[in-house]
Amino acid sequence: MARVAELLPDFAAAAAEYDERAEIAVGHLEALHAAGADRAALPERVGGGGLGYRAFGELVRMLAKADPSIATIWTMHVGAGVALAELTADTLGPFFAAEFLAGRRFANALSEPASGNRFLNPQQEAHAVEGGWTLKGAKRFVSGAEIADYLLVNALVDGVPTFFGVVPDDSVIVVPIWDTLGLRATRSQLLDFDDTVLRTEFRGRAPGPGDFAVIPAGLPAISLGIADAALDALVAHARSRVILGKPLTHQQWVQHEVADVQTKLAAAHALYERGLTQADAGLPASFPTLVRAKYLANKVAVEVAQLGVRVGGASGYLKRSPIQRHLRDAEAGQLMAYSTEVLAGEIGREVLGVQPE
Template identity: 45%
Template sequence: MTTASAAPVDVAPSPTAVPEHERVWLDRVAALLPELAATVAQDDRDARIPLEHLEALHATGLDAAFLPREHGGEALSYATLVAVVRMIATAHPSAATLWLMHLGAAHALVTLSAPEQATFFASELARGARFSNALSEPGGGNLFLTSQTDAPATDAGWSFTGRKMFITGSEVATHFFMNARVDGHRGFFGVTVDDTVSFPPIDETSGMRATRSRGVAFAATPLLKERLCAPPAPTYANLITVGFAFISIGIAEAALAQLKASATKPKPGATATLADAEWVRMETGMAWAEVEAAKALAERAAWLADQGDEAWIQASTTAKMLANEVAKRTAALMVRVAGGGGYLVKSPVQRIQRDAQAGALMAYSVPFSQGLVGGWFLDEA
């Protein structure tokens, strides 16, 4: 079976639209989408990092363009960031996740490091080095920003021995954005992969398989004093947090596209299609509206980030929570409409359905986010 075409790149006019002078970047990404879509099924089956697609995205100049101007970038907007994530996710969700994690780690290191190290990491990103986040620890759950491992002091700074979990794209990474507890406080570092870093046998995920999300072991890995990052300003909006909802939105849009392909496909000898059934039309209408609502909420979070408004964090958490659940519901409807054919391994339906589950499990998970969002509302004066 052939994967249905993803949702169109252009959307209705919006107050959070991509600035006109930045739309060239969307055109460059759009040109790569057919190649991304062409390998998504095989990459999933092989649990293979699609490095060629990540390199193609880098070759457009996109990665470096998101850096601050003082580091050779164009300081592209969060509106452009989320539009790019959504576009890639409709075609290849694992590639979208890999790209967002890579860019978020690099951007954080450039933004939060001391000047000399910031210049180093910016040059590394520009030359094509890969970045990843080494934050989650066994048993850490949603508290991935608070390391539970004490790093003993050394002459050069500190060293880390332990494991990090669910590290996306770690096998191709040159540098990690990594955390540890140092001198009783949490610290974030830029860490270059060396022979103290190893990769135990992978326990593969059932969805988003091409991210190769996995555990990594560290044995006295140096945490250099000069690579200790400064705390982020309240107005600094982490790219991953702002963009995360759009991975689920892209998956939901791909589910809608596949639903439509299944519903409108003529059946041999039939005079009508499933698209003519009232229950399909009614439930599709609600699914479409939910996806649009999740997208509008997530775009608002990006707008707040572009304004430097501290409310971006609450808006992003709320948007991710909603988008994760909408993706799951939309995928479930897609499976019902596709019927038995969608259950076949060769069908894109089963892959989209598996991918749709991932966002709700990734920190902050939906249950954790629900508690946060409910508390913000109930405790508000």
């Protein structure tokens, strides 16, 4: 953790530049690997350092505060790498774990244009061929797709969601449509699979209890890190901006609004830490807690960032200000599966006792 912390000032200093160019900070990802972050995140049972949920969540939050695009790519990279090592543990798991530890790049290619948030339940059918199956279709928002050595892909095999490792080849096409509002440096591209072969030996089992749940554990931390950075930027601006002879911090409306968002942010942090602690203890309650943590973190991040724009005024609206970038990045968290709308429905039904249809 200390070695990663040493990298964060450089990550933060370059974040705006990479965002402006919509360019992946490959060197920063390589520095994370060299600092041991990948090894730490890989579970011990598949040859890694076995970082616990609380430590993993704190690492992602730290990264997201410095550069949320780096945090997003790294979380998805770890999610795909760990999943392939665990889901194929009885076959090629040691190979994928070794590649992950060697610094190869992994990416999640699960979300389909027609399946919405239900990325673990693909709608696209894979068709049997010699040596495996073929997939024809698209996967969207594949963070770090252009630098990935391996993809985690799913498709329906005989009507059952099935997971595969895929080595990108000429049949995997990056569709050049990337022109996003926030998290620009993730370059989370749309991939077109043109009869891509899903090889039998690269097939894995379905995710299950006991697997390291990287994505549910990591996504709330991305929004929390963005919110932390947005609040810091808001405070710095309010302290430096003088209105009628006094810093903006003396304005009562600013004090009241900051009290409101800071309290909500503290509550989101506490809920998230509770979910991570439950996950470390192996408690089934951890998943619903992390679901609520993502929901709250997504909404609070947007509230903090929006207040930053209000407090920043015209100067906060300028492109050179970090305030506008925090707002754009905060909005992206609400769209990551599961989106706040989907989570609200699930949480509401659970609280109200509405049985799923």
